[in-house]
Each structure stands twice: as C-alpha cells, then as structure tokens.
Amino acid sequence: MTRETTDPASTPIPIPRELAAALSSARRVVALTGAGVSAESGVPTFRDALTGLWARFDPLELATPSAFARHPKLVWDWYAARREAVRAARPNAGHRALVEIERRTPSFLLATQNVDGLHARAGSRSLVELHGSLARVRCSREGRIVDRFDEPQDDEPPRCPHCGAFLRPDVVWFEEPLPADALARAEDGARRCDLMIVAGTSAEVYPAAALPRQAKAAGAMVVEVNPHETPLSAVVDIVLRQRSGIALPALVAAAWPGHGGDPAPGVSSARAAGGGAK
Numbered sequence: 001m002t003r004e005t006t007d008p009a010s011t012p013i014p015i016p017r018e019l020a021a022a023l024s025s026a027r028r029v030v031a032l033t034g035a036g037v038s039a040e041s042g043v044p045t046f047r048d049a050l051t052g053l054w055a056r057f058d059p060l061e062l063a064t065p066s067a068f069a070r071h072p073k074l075v076w077d078w079y080a081a082r083r084e085a086v087r088a089a090r091p092n093a094g095h096r097a098l099v100e101i102e103r104r105t106p107s108f109l110l111a112t113q114n115v116d117g118l119h120a121r122a123g124s125r126s127l128v129e130l131h132g133s134l135a136r137v138r139c140s141r142e143g144r145i146v147d148r149f150d151e152p153q154d155d156e157p158p159r160c161p162h163c164g165a166f167l168r169p170d171v172v173w174f175e176e177p178l179p180a181d182a183l184a185r186a187e188d189g190a191r192r193c194d195l196m197i198v199a200g201t202s203a204e205v206y207p208a209a210a211l212p213r214q215a216k217a218a219g220a221m222v223v224e225v226n227p228h229e230t231p232l233s234a235v236v237d238i239v240l241r242q243r244s245g246i247a248l249p250a251l252v253a254a255a256w257p258g259h260g261g262d263p264a265p266g267v268s269s270a271r272a273a274g275g276g277a278k
C-alpha cells in the first residue's frame, strides 16, 4: 500500500480577508526579506538545517573581517563562487509579487538582507540592501567601490587599482555595522508604514530583525511569510505558513483580484492561514 504525504509548504493557502484589505488600502508598505525569498530560485539560505550555508560552512571562517585578514583568498573565492551562483539564478514568483505590490502601493520600501541582487533583477525599484551586494567589490582599506579588476591568478585576492590593498566583496560581515543610510531608510520606513510584510527571514540577525518590532510598536499590521516558525511568529499579527513563491502571489491576487499576475489561491475569512493562527 502506498501512503501519501502532503507537503504543507507546497499547498496553496487562503489569505485572510483582513490582510488582503489592509494591503489594498495601505498607504505605506514595507517589506523585509531574507534568504528564504531566494530559496525557490535555488540560492541556499543560511540557517536551514542541512541546506543552509551555515550548516556547511563556518561563518567565523568566511564572513568576518578577521577571517579575511587570516585567509583573504579563501574568503574571496567563497564569495566569488556565490557571485557566480546567483548570476545563474533567476528571480522567482515571490520576487515578482513584491514588484507588483510596489507598483500598486502609494509608498513602498523593500528592505532586504539578501546580497544576491534578485529583487533588483525582478524589477524592484524602491530597494534598500541592508547587507550590501555580492555584485559589488570594494577596497578593503578605503572602502571605494571598484568596477574593474582582474580575477587573481595566484593565491591572493585582486588588489585595489588605486591603493594596492586587497579588494573584498561589498557585503556586511559579522562584527561590522550596516550601511548607515540603508539602515536609516529601513528604520524610517518601519516607523511610518501601515503594513509590514516579513518574508523568508529567520529574524535572528540584528538590527534587521528589530524592524518588524519597530513597525508593530508604531502601530503597523505585521505579517510573516515563512514555512517555519521564527522568533517573530509570536509577535506578528498574521502568519502565512507557506513559501514566499506561493504566499506572496496569493497575497497580491487576494488584495487586487483580477490583476493577472502569477496564479494564486483565493481569499478566506480565516484570521491566520496555514496553521499560524495568532
């Protein structure tokens, strides 16, 4: 006898009416995204057991200034490999749904922790990259962005054409501050939005993880889109226990019926969907 199991994370879910209404009537919407939003594009997350990058690699050996000081070539090569991998990836339905929301909302800001550039490639315009971008390279001494450099042939990273210091990826490492202007824009958005959509983040890395709490404290409705529970799940108003590539198009379709985007399930009156009742 064959026993069938269903994967709850691939089953369409209903969108609560009040969420659809809140999105379609919101003046200011902020989305905070993390690695989960790119998972359906084939980009690995960080903390998912087995498949997450930090399950296979030690962040202290790859994503800190001291790691770069100890093993600059190892760190350079790891980021170069990730840069190549994301170049081959394509935006998914979740990225596209966020573009739709931006198009239909008077004021929208997308604050992402992702460094893969997929939101911009999907067409998001009002975008803050809190943790930098894999696509950019900067001087490790002066911080200057460098557009042209030769890939190294030897056992060192390429060097800055201006000062000769090693080049490094323009991403935020552990122990480093976020770009001040990016964080200020995200915090301002969080304080002023009517609705915040938090998608695909484990909400474990600060200060990004504080943004949903700031939005909630300022009176916004906060919705989490994540197939798994996070520390935020108990704090937000509505949980969509689903992959972002399914839940976000469903949210767009529910807020603006007949918009003609990615196919998505309908609307329900349930307060929370997919088992995340609050």
Ligand code: OAD
Pocket: 033, 034, 035, 036, 037, 039, 040, 045, 046, 047, 048, 052, 063, 113, 114, 131, 172, 173, 174, 199, 200, 201, 202, 203, 204, 205, 225, 226, 227, 228, 230, 242, 243, 244, 245
């Ligand atoms: P994490 O890997 O910590 O969390 C990814 C989250 O995405 C988890 O909660 C998953 O349950 C969820 N997830 C997985 N697949 C999903 C899907 N298809 N749809 C929606 N959600 C899904 O990634 P981040 O929260 O982004 O920082 O991690 C934050 C920061 O930690 C990263 O920016 C990076 C990392 O160290 C730096 O490198 C500075």
